[in-house]
Amino acid sequence: MGTLAIPLVVISVLLHRIGILPSNGFMFVAGLTLLVALFGVIAAFVAMTRLWFTGDQGWSKALIGLALSLVALLPFVWYGSLAMRYPAVTDIYTTDRAEMPLVFDAQTMSMPQPKTLSAAQIARVFPNVQTRDYPLGLTQTFGLVRQLVEDRGWDVRVLREPTAEFEPGRINARIVTLVGWREEAVIRVTGNATDSEVNMRSASLNALHDFGDNGLRVEEFLTALDDAVTGLMRDNPDANTPIEEQPETD
Missing domain, CATH: 1.20.58 (Methane Monooxygenase Hydroxylase; Chain G, domain 1)
Known part of the structure; x- marks a missing residue:
């Protein structure tokens, strides 16, 4: 046996x-x-x-x-x-998940009805799953988000760069867990030339229980983004200054 x-x-x-x-x-x-x-x-x-x-x-x-x-x-x-x-949940998000739609092939994948938590429950179980506001421009923040996604080797399904008119940027990426469950992370970045807001969603596409994967993924990613933004602004004091206002260098 x-x-x-x-x-x-x-x-x-x-x-x-x-x-x-x-x-x-x-x-x-x-x-x-x-x-x-x-x-x-x-x-x-x-x-x-x-x-x-x-x-x-x-x-x-x-x-x-x-x-x-x-x-x-x-x-x-x-x-x-x-x-x-961890509670039996399959969908974790920092804000309205309708603003961060998933991308999946309904012909090859049957997605169960998502199991969600209230905002209070998410705050209790995953305290770092919170919207991030940074004193950093939309374009710079989106660049950091994109680099973090690439560093993790996630399979990017949707990549929408923010526009010059400050239309939001969004990334949808597919993740395969150790035992083969398919999960999708969605990161949405909004803002302007000097400030940005980051929201994230992570959902299981073919599981009835995520065993904490989605909440932990959002927490880990946003914490890493906090560190990346802090490091960029520490090492580049003019990173958030519009190009036309940056001091000239010899």
Whole structure:
């Protein structure tokens, strides 16, 4: 049972990540793997109890089977702990999510009804999921956002640069989680020549529980953006001065 459970975990995750195994099929295989691994643990304990009383040989096989079954159970224990820590939510955002629409192919992907939290619940569970206001121009801020998205290797699906008339900039990027769930991050930047506002949304496209991924992603990204803006303005005191007003240099 132990030698069967581990390949089930590995193969199902790989097939789910590359899109061959659909999410409903992945959930079925995951449930089957859990049963196999639990049966392996029970069988190992039954075998060791019998060996204790009979004195027969077979301890090594029983212990190896127990170890393999426990290894196969580790992902379930980990995600179980996350499910207990974070509420069952699939859509986290800093402001009205209608202003940050998702991009997904309805023909190949069936998106479940999103599960959301109230603003008060988001503030309690993910305190750093908040709209960011920076004393930095729209164009400069959008450039930092774009660089952070590129640094993370996200698959950009929509890229709309802010215009000279200060029309908002937006990026939609697709992320594949470790076990193959598809999630989408949307970053919207508004503002003018001297100030900007950044809002972000992260949503699961084919999962019923994100295990905290979306909230943690928004928190991490916006915190990194805080650091990037602070660093830019510290190292370039004139970064927020319009070009025509910047002092001339020799």
